Amino acid sequence: MVSFTKNSKMAEIILKNYQLLPIISRFGIKLGFGNKTVEEVCANKNVNAAFFLEILNSYHNSNYFPDNHLGDFNVDVMVDYLTNTHTYYLKSKVPHIELFIDKMEREAQEENSRNINLLKHFFSEYKFDIENHFKEEEKHIFPYVIDLEKALSSNNCTKELIEKIKHEPIEVYERNHDSLEIKLADLKNLIIRFLPPLNCEDDCEHLLTELFQLEYDIEEHTRMEEKVLIPKVKMLEQKVLEYYGV
């Protein structure tokens, strides 16, 4: 598959793969590109084009592996993007899904409304899980990552940071990074295989579409964290230790 480059036309990218729409909005890029290229659009919006392209390409093609370009951007742009993605899930995707479940619950017949209530409960548990997962990352992981980069650029490194690199490196987080897609897959299975047929097929179809999209998006998000963020942080940890001669 051909990758997009900084000279690709922004409009053509979206025409080719509409699923990239939510990605561009996470960067604050709006429609109405005219004939502008990726580079031009990014320059207008003050977006790091190299990083933007990495995200577009890996989202567009799951075999794309951004290994050559790890050094081309700072982690702060990446942390920004990941934080925006969290917000997008919680503020846009999750409420959508809840809306459809609620609608289905209202329209279903008695016996089935009990089943849908179970699914609703299941999803609210899931919401709680991802909220915690994101909070943990935003509170502990992302600031750590930023601190690492600062330590290198500012020539100033606290003792605590060195301690943290030694005792609680990113590897610990990597090992405990649990998957957020499994429960979503279960929810889809419960609906597709086991929920007795509904009379509100439209809502059910919307709900499933949302679930498939969210699952795909979260998979991609996890892939970014595991294949791009973590390797990059490991590299930074190493550099900081070397730089300060520990």
Place this chain on the structure above:
Amino acid sequence: MEFEERKLHTVIASEQYLVRLGVKTLLNVIGIESELHEVDTFDELEYFMQNDENMDYLILSEDILQKQRKIDCLEYVKNSFGLSSTILIGKQQFPTCVCDHFISYSCSRKEVVDKLQQFFYAPKANEQQEEDSLTLSDRERDVLKAVALGFSNKEIADQLFISINTVITHRKNITSKLGIKTISGLTVYALMHHIIKAEEAM
């Protein structure tokens, strides 16, 4: 049907003489050659299940189940005999009823005959299961129930008198049959299918 050396044993359980007589007559009509045993109280049925291992089929009329405790009685029958070889006769199939076979009091003669025929001549559920990849075996249901109730593999192994490895194998099979991986997903499945009750899931 294949020739079998041992004669089949069928228990007809009902309080009412007329029901038992009616069932016997119809069995005769469809040509079931089976040793017939009649019981008219639940205690007697319980006794029979505990002491006679030769029981092959159970025709169970709802009236014999103790009032208020119908579900528990059925649960008991299920655990000691299994429901794949049980047919229930009653007013209506209760929502939590796990019987595969059911005859309603309001069925016509033809419907009753058809259902009895299906019951005796259809392959038994446990023989069928190898093929039917979506149905859980009785044992898998037990394991699923315990998982949904929040027990650990070790606890489940102790409860069911099986090894932890067997529990793990059952869990793998359950997941591959249902396509559900997480404990909370399995709990939802168990609730949807009345394998556990909502109060228990707390």
